[in-house]
Amino acid sequence: MALGRLPRSATRTRTPFPYQQLFILGLCRICEPIAFMSIFPYIYFMITSFHITNDEDQVGLYAGLVTSAFAFAEFSTGVFWGRLSDKIGRKPVLMIGLIGTLLSMLVFGFASSLPVALIARALGGALNGNIGVLQTTVAEIVTEKEHQPSAYAIMPFVWSLGSILGPLIGGALAEPCKNYPSVFSQGTLFDAYPFLLPNMVCAVILVVGILVGILFLEETHQEKRYRRDIGLETGRKILRLFDKAGGLESFDKLQDANFEESRSLLEDEAPPGYRTTEGSPRYPSSRSLSPAAPPYTRSTLGVQPHKKAAPPSIQTAFTRPVIVHIIGYGILAYHTMSFDQLMPIFLSSKVSTVPPKLPFQFTGGFGMNSRDEGVLMVGQGFYAMFAQAVLFPLLAKRFGCLKVFRMAVILWPALYFLVPYTVLLPPQYRVLGICFCLLWRTTAQALTYPPNNIMLANSAPSMLVLGAINGVAGSTASLCRAFGPTITGFVYSKGLSIGVSGLGWWVTGLVCIMGAMESLLMEERTNDSSGPSPMDDEEEATSDHTMIDPLTIDAAIVAATRPDDSNAENISKILIPLHPENRLPA
Numbered sequence: 001m002a003l004g005r006l007p008r009s010a011t012r013t014r015t016p017f018p019y020q021q022l023f024i025l026g027l028c029r030i031c032e033p034i035a036f037m038s039i040f041p042y043i044y045f046m047i048t049s050f051h052i053t054n055d056e057d058q059v060g061l062y063a064g065l066v067t068s069a070f071a072f073a074e075f076s077t078g079v080f081w082g083r084l085s086d087k088i089g090r091k092p093v094l095m096i097g098l099i100g101t102l103l104s105m106l107v108f109g110f111a112s113s114l115p116v117a118l119i120a121r122a123l124g125g126a127l128n129g130n131i132g133v134l135q136t137t138v139a140e141i142v143t144e145k146e147h148q149p150s151a152y153a154i155m156p157f158v159w160s161l162g163s164i165l166g167p168l169i170g171g172a173l174a175e176p177c178k179n180y181p182s183v184f185s186q187g188t189l190f191d192a193y194p195f196l197l198p199n200m201v202c203a204v205i206l207v208v209g210i211l212v213g214i215l216f217l218e219e220t221h222q223e224k225r226y227r228r229d230i231g232l233e234t235g236r237k238i239l240r241l242f243d244k245a246g247g248l249e250s251f252d253k254l255q256d257a258n259f260e261e262s263r264s265l266l267e268d269e270a271p272p273g274y275r276t277t278e279g280s281p282r283y284p285s286s287r288s289l290s291p292a293a294p295p296y297t298r299s300t301l302g303v304q305p306h307k308k309a310a311p312p313s314i315q316t317a318f319t320r321p322v323i324v325h326i327i328g329y330g331i332l333a334y335h336t337m338s339f340d341q342l343m344p345i346f347l348s349s350k351v352s353t354v355p356p357k358l359p360f361q362f363t364g365g366f367g368m369n370s371r372d373e374g375v376l377m378v379g380q381g382f383y384a385m386f387a388q389a390v391l392f393p394l395l396a397k398r399f400g401c402l403k404v405f406r407m408a409v410i411l412w413p414a415l416y417f418l419v420p421y422t423v424l425l426p427p428q429y430r431v432l433g434i435c436f437c438l439l440w441r442t443t444a445q446a447l448t449y450p451p452n453n454i455m456l457a458n459s460a461p462s463m464l465v466l467g468a469i470n471g472v473a474g475s476t477a478s479l480c481r482a483f484g485p486t487i488t489g490f491v492y493s494k495g496l497s498i499g500v501s502g503l504g505w506w507v508t509g510l511v512c513i514m515g516a517m518e519s520l521l522m523e524e525r526t527n528d529s530s531g532p533s534p535m536d537d538e539e540e541a542t543s544d545h546t547m548i549d550p551l552t553i554d555a556a557i558v559a560a561t562r563p564d565d566s567n568a569e570n571i572s573k574i575l576i577p578l579h580p581e582n583r584l585p586a
Helices: 019-037 043-049 056-088 090-109 114-126 130-141 145-173 196-216 230-242 247-266 320-348 370-399 401-424 427-446 449-459 463-497 503-521 534-542 550-560 567-578
Strands: none
Touching: 019 090, 019 130, 019 145, 019 196, 043 056, 056 090, 056 114, 056 130, 056 463, 090 114, 090 130, 090 196, 130 145, 130 449, 130 463, 145 196, 145 370, 145 449, 196 230, 320 370, 320 401, 320 427, 320 449, 320 463, 320 503, 370 401, 370 427, 370 449, 401 427, 401 449, 401 503, 427 449, 449 463, 463 503
16 A cells, blocks of 8 residues: 655644754854944044044045945845855855955954045945845744744844944944053054954954854755755864763764764755655664675665756746835835934934924934933843844734734834924923834834844745845845935935924935835735745655655665675665555555
8 A cells, every 4th residue: 555645734843943053143143233333433533533524514424435335335245145145055155244244344443544444344245245144044944933033033132232232342442542541552553543443352253253153053055054064063073072961972973863864865866855854763783784785876776866846046036025025125224224324413413592483494403412322322222122032022923923014114104203303392301202212213123124024034935045035135225224324314404404304304204104005015924834835835846745654664774784686676676666656546
């Protein structure tokens, strides 16, 4: 009697939450926001030290150019890195991105002119395609739908933590000869290059992240994850040296044994969807019975090899749902970066003494100093970690990603229209009003970026092109982040010239309304039984339609150990009748 293929629901087992790999990925990820955000406390003073202009407004313009250089370069290479990760794997591209950031920080620290600073930032953006590749890696690590909200909240959480640590490092270590004369003497290297020290510290952090990634991060690409990884093997050996109890060593031996067994059974043209790391019955003594026995493969047994399912082309990969989510990602990047640029200017602007002419004509800000602004930013960062790690997973599990996303983007435009009016509040309520706006903005951001990333990954027609999709999404976001502050800054300046300081905020709010309307076109594809996921589609396309009985496998192994020349014939008699083409109707 032929054995039919078991339904997916009967064979699929739930995998535990991948804490270890997500933790390692987070350690690699946190290096980048620390390095990226560390320049903001001292970029104004760095531009001033170049002696380009004495006009403070021009200094702000050049500082914006330095920030935009990274985003424009990242946009130009994002698709390339995404497609390259589909070809060579995610881990190599992630490591190249970290190395590129490391080189960029060192060059930036030694910059003594604006062109060198621009080249350094552009170098970091061009060599770093990790925005899209990271999202692809998370999508391949997390295969269970119920794990997605928590997993996709980790990377924004890590970014928020890095955005707190980065400015602290940059602000504390910039111009050390001026701020710590008893420790750093005049005439030394740090006097000639006053902004080198924070960049060197960030470089050391990046070296640690690179080493952690090489030694402990596993490849997640469906086809590349089975190749030998010397770095990962070295990391396991290092862990064994520090293991005193021996439990880790036993675990690694078992893991290695299962992996070698899976690879030996399936390496002969087995498709990715059919591979498994679960152990099957083993006979260690079988090799000694017939040391000269020839290798038995699918071809010698008369069984046709599985055909690997070809990944969809780039043109067919960008379906309507994919394009809709990418556009939504770009709109988010545009107005969130615009908010980040406008808020510090708004807080530091002097309090206006000109009576307002409601509803639209009024100017002025809060007149805060950099220390008070820093306290607000740090508080915002800590709340962002809470919102991303706790609030979003709870709401996503309760209502679903699409509903949470729509709720946030539909309410978000009102924030942009309300922020300018906080300067009209009574003095004792102004700080409370701006804190409320910052909490609103942080909550909205925590409830939009992770679900958009989840829905984008789930809408991909194949996991084999997810790198290219996330590469395009990352490039789109980088382009919007580059243009957003430039356009918003121009509109804000025009508004000040006509006595309407809220103009930049309100125009950004119109863009946010476009994002809210665009969210109505989005669809949520899940990975549960209601519909196949991209991974399930590939397993269906590449796996055989038959399951061989384990007893048959045992019989084939025993037949292979007989020291005569009829092994292939014996095994063929066992396995060939079970091949789909030779099977009799049940």
